[in-house]
Amino acid sequence: MPKPLRKAVLPVAGLGTRFLPATKQMPKEMLPVVDKPLIQYAVEEARAAGIEQFCFVTGRGKTMLVDQFDIPYELERTLAERNKTKELELLRAQALPPGAIVSTRQQVPLGLGHAIWCARNFVQDDPFAILLPDDLMLCDTSCMKQLADAYEATGGNVVAIEEVPKEHVSRYGVIAPGATRGNLVEVTGLVEKPPIEKAPSNLTVIGRYVLMPEVMAHLSKMEKGAGGEIQLTDSMAKLIGSQPFHGVRYEGRRFDCGSKEGYLEAQVAFALSRDDMAPAMRAILNKYA
Template sequence: MTYCQERPVSALKPLKKAVLPVAGLGTRFLPATKALAKEMLPVVDRPLIQYAIEEARAAGIEQFCLITGRGKTQIVEHFDVAYELERTLEERGKTDILADLRSQAIEPGALVTVRQQVPMGLGHAIWCARAFIGDDPFAILLPDDLMLCDTPCTAQLAEAYRETGGNVVAIEEVPRDRVNRYGVLDVEKDMGRLVSVKGLVEKPPVDKAPSNLTIIGRYVLMPEVIGHLSHMEKGAGGEVQLTDSMAKLIGNQPFHGLRYQGRRFDCGDKAGWLEAQIAFALKRPDMAPAVRAFLTKYT
């Protein structure tokens, strides 16, 4: 099957791969990100990238591809085995912490990295993972979008993928005056939880947006999108936009938006990152009482 050939629903494959673009510079968090990858910024006691990996694993994902850039080696090292640390924890009897670390380990060979040498947009980043993707469906998780959901967001998408047999993107409604910041859906039919899509527009002018339903950083896509990305067509901002190539799948394959259940925190923004700290801490029984107590000092 060639990348641009239509995939019949009967050929549905299990969703086992995820691509995580982590090549961004994190300029909004300078000077903190001068020596620290933005994906390693912690929310409570876990870096953003770990939340994304854990979310993907909860959806049955078994293989991971990190699209990296210069200065991102610490992300890979985070998922490596730290023998000295584990030995020290064992010697000191910190078995609970050690067990937690080991439970996060990724199977040998299940994590690969691909270098995006030039920042040419999200579409270009995904195209860089073409050999990893091959002829399989794959999820995309943008670690900047931190999700707080009872059922992990990617697991919700995986369920919708099994139901619809095609491309599914997580969506949420935003105020009309903010639609020019996102990829926006042109809706064919609104079925409540699922929305069938007849078009996509990347960062449209407010007065020309087809709806206020916008795509967030969670996707399940068919591999045929790579064939469209390979043309390297420039879109909004002069970059290779993933949205533009996804739009070309519509009409050849099922394409739906999913109103996910949960909350998204934009951790590429300082205020969003700070809000995530509080929200995630309040969900933890070991931290919630102390956090509620100190919050009263600032209200």
């Protein structure tokens, strides 16, 4: 039996420059989709997979992300005094137990691989999940739960994958696929942002991972890859052959909330997925059809 998956790392040190001026003071991960910030969607997705401990890899001015999961005593007291029972229950249902979140700083932006390496003392010798909050998932079964189930079945590294048009492969990490069993695809190779003509497939890795702690030893070498950054993909590739490595064709939809277009589409899709919001959203859309 593989070790239980109980830890998750969320790299949230980015500046969010594509959303300026909205992100001048507010972290981009606090941008709301309908009525919840992106960071909360990611944490709730992980909790649905049985994850209990979280490490936020932050930068300067990002304390708001941790505060989002603190207990707002003054607000709770005010809600109780005003008999706002529904709102009070909502806040308490989203609370995390004491000690469930820690944060560490990535002082310099050296890439995703470097951000994950900053969480090495949190990870220690345990398997761990990675969730990039910019990738917002709309799934009947939590995307991370789908990966956690695949990890339990294979006992190794697992990444969420999806097909993209071939002309877009240079934007992603791309897998070389091996044997396929259901929605599980063996990963025989990985390359970060390859030119179209050198891409081994059009199956790309999105912002959901379950990795073994051995990846930290490779990240610690600080080898620079695409874009002059320390790439997580390069260190993951070095695990292939020594550990099981699979991609999961997840069931659901991904919204790239690192772009304005993806963020706007997510607002529509998530509103339409909710019984309390769908009629109003359809009426709004019809006004502009």
